[in-house]
Amino acid sequence: MKGILLTCAMCFLTRTDAKDLPVQWEWRANPDQWIPYDLASSSELEDSYQRRKTVIYPKQGYFASTADRYEVRFNYSTGRFQQHNLSSGGTRRVRRIGNDDNSILQPVAIEQVSSEDSCIICLDSFQDSNSASIDQQVVKLPPCRGHYFHRSCVAAAIKLKDECPMCKKKLDY
Numbered sequence: 001m002k003g004i005l006l007t008c009a010m011c012f013l014t015r016t017d018a019k020d021l022p023v024q025w026e027w028r029a030n031p032d033q034w035i036p037y038d039l040a041s042s043s044e045l046e047d048s049y050q051r052r053k054t055v056i057y058p059k060q061g062y063f064a065s066t067a068d069r070y071e072v073r074f075n076y077s078t079g080r081f082q083q084h085n086l087s088s089g090g091t092r093r094v095r096r097i098g099n100d101d102n103s104i105l106q107p108v109a110i111e112q113v114s115s116e117d118s119c120i121i122c123l124d125s126f127q128d129s130n131s132a133s134i135d136q137q138v139v140k141l142p143p144c145r146g147h148y149f150h151r152s153c154v155a156a157a158i159k160l161k162d163e164c165p166m167c168k169k170k171l172d173y
């Protein structure tokens, strides 16, 4: 629990801490802003997601102080997740940004990448995906064409900012 004392009182987590985690869970505060959950809430959501739970009443982290006031629903066929405030009836979208997620980090065949292309985040060139580690795989983001990155580089970037690091298009997912 010691990490929580060092973090923002509003969101429990600094965005820079979050970028190195393999998975980040966020809720949509308004149409332009996704806010990461604190570590404990996030790991409860991830655990439920891994177990393919469809409804949970979360109790960890932020939710510890609001016991039984929230319900989170996971719809795996649509990939849409929602948090319901049971006191107000309000609903917020919830999303998962996982380094392992191919719907956000879309794999690109090395043949599609020109030999002059390199990852603008780390500036290293791309390697053949057969020999590259999963982190070094070439990926693109859903709104873009022709903007390529290493999987782990862009995963870290989008956890800090909800946009393509090259063209600044918002990630609408």
Ligand SMILES: *[C@@H]1O[C@H](CO)[C@@H](O)[C@H](O)[C@H]1NC(C)=O
Binding pocket: 054, 075, 076, 077, 078
């Ligand atoms: C998931 O969403 C679809 C489309 O809205 C809906 O038809 C389906 O019943 C939902 N599944 C669950 C388990 O809620």
Ligand SMILES: *[C@@H]1O[C@H](CO)[C@@H](O)[C@H](O)[C@H]1NC(C)=O
Binding pocket: 085, 086, 087, 088, 089, 090
């Ligand atoms: C949930 O609803 C209650 C009652 O309306 C409200 O006081 C609380 O701020 C709401 N929580 C959020 C996160 O919107």
Ligand SMILES: [Zn+2]
Binding pocket: 119, 120, 121, 122, 123, 124, 149, 150, 153
């Ligand atoms: Zn890179």
Ligand SMILES: [Zn+2]
Binding pocket: 143, 144, 145, 147, 164, 165, 166, 167, 168, 169
């Ligand atoms: Zn782009």
